[in-house]
Amino acid sequence: MNGKERCLLTIRGDMPDRTPFFPLLMSFAAKRSGLSYREFASDGSALAEAQLAMLERFSLDAITACSDAFRVSADLGGGLVFPDDTPPYLAKPLLREPSDLRRIKRPDVSAPLGRMHDRVASCAEMARAVGEECLVLGWIDLPFAEACSACGVSEFMLMLYDAPEFAHAILGFLTEIVIDFALAQLEAGVPMIGAGDAAASLISSEFYREFALPYERRVISAIKERDGLVKLHICGNTSHLAADMILSGADLYNVDHLFDFDAAMALYSGGGKAFKGNLNPVADVLQSGPDECYAKARGLVVKARGSRFMLSGGCEIPAAVADDVFDAFRAAVLG
Numbered sequence: 001m002n003g004k005e006r007c008l009l010t011i012r013g014d015m016p017d018r019t020p021f022f023p024l025l026m027s028f029a030a031k032r033s034g035l036s037y038r039e040f041a042s043d044g045s046a047l048a049e050a051q052l053a054m055l056e057r058f059s060l061d062a063i064t065a066c067s068d069a070f071r072v073s074a075d076l077g078g079g080l081v082f083p084d085d086t087p088p089y090l091a092k093p094l095l096r097e098p099s100d101l102r103r104i105k106r107p108d109v110s111a112p113l114g115r116m117h118d119r120v121a122s123c124a125e126m127a128r129a130v131g132e133e134c135l136v137l138g139w140i141d142l143p144f145a146e147a148c149s150a151c152g153v154s155e156f157m158l159m160l161y162d163a164p165e166f167a168h169a170i171l172g173f174l175t176e177i178v179i180d181f182a183l184a185q186l187e188a189g190v191p192m193i194g195a196g197d198a199a200a201s202l203i204s205s206e207f208y209r210e211f212a213l214p215y216e217r218r219v220i221s222a223i224k225e226r227d228g229l230v231k232l233h234i235c236g237n238t239s240h241l242a243a244d245m246i247l248s249g250a251d252l253y254n255v256d257h258l259f260d261f262d263a264a265m266a267l268y269s270g271g272g273k274a275f276k277g278n279l280n281p282v283a284d285v286l287q288s289g290p291d292e293c294y295a296k297a298r299g300l301v302v303k304a305r306g307s308r309f310m311l312s313g314g315c316e317i318p319a320a321v322a323d324d325v326f327d328a329f330r331a332a333v334l335g
Helices: 003-012 027-032 037-042 044-058 071-075 098-103 115-130 143-151 153-162 164-187 198-202 205-225 242-248 261-270 281-286 290-303 323-331
Strands: 062-064 135-141 192-196 229-233 252-255 274-279 309-313
Touching: 003 062, 003 135, 003 309, 027 037, 027 044, 037 044, 044 062, 044 115, 044 323, 071 115, 071 143, 071 164, 098 164, 115 135, 115 164, 135 143, 135 164, 143 153, 143 164, 143 198, 143 205, 153 164, 153 198, 164 192, 164 205, 192 205, 205 229, 205 242, 242 252, 242 261, 252 261, 261 274, 261 290, 274 281, 274 290, 281 290, 281 309, 281 323, 290 309, 290 323
Parallel strands: 062 135, 135 192, 192 229, 229 252, 252 274, 274 309
Antiparallel strands: none
């Protein structure tokens, strides 16, 4: 059984030969491929080659075309700062007032110099190379996260209180672009889209239901209408949102280490949903030796036996994790 088959069986609720191993590798992959983070995030072919190298070196069950949260903002005309060793960021907010929203145009995902097109190209490269043997995921950031990127996190959070109609206008505009971006990645050959909405963990359940969930549902519905699968990835403590997150319609839910594993297992297994997680990437992986990391990871695998579970960190695995620790992490799915 290969990694793709293993992951798809788990999502469907069938029994794979073992628990899938599905960590999120970005800076970890860049470092081991000899790339600066700037190169990893700005060259789709370099990103694809780095992911393929991690697949070969560590026998992963899934790889993801994820690098940063500023693809859409850049193609909307935002100026990016590209540090050498950290993800890019917007130099200044792109959307501050309604006139800004009227000024910008819906970008063409296929524009050859665009950052969205660059990610689509990396998806196509990975899907061609290994799409039959492992699960290849594209990546989008969902409308709430995109709004925080385009406006600034603090600025958009204040907008929810001070200018909710403008906030909804921004979210509606970004939703159509995010859908375009997701569908282009499906057309490039990936069967599943990772969908990040990290900033949503910072808001109340009431605000999540008003400002995040409806737009998540629209994007996820559009993906599923094209027979795509969706992994919902919201970092942070989502215990207050988790029951509502299931209403998004996603096929797989990432669980960060701040969300109690037993509670997550009861929620997702009880709801017939697949989930993945939730080792603390720092305390349980980076700061652990091989034996300690193996024991913690193996404990999750054993506890989740019979559930639709995939082993991963709660979020991205840090670049500084030693190879022998990462090997021990992976060995936990083998017994």
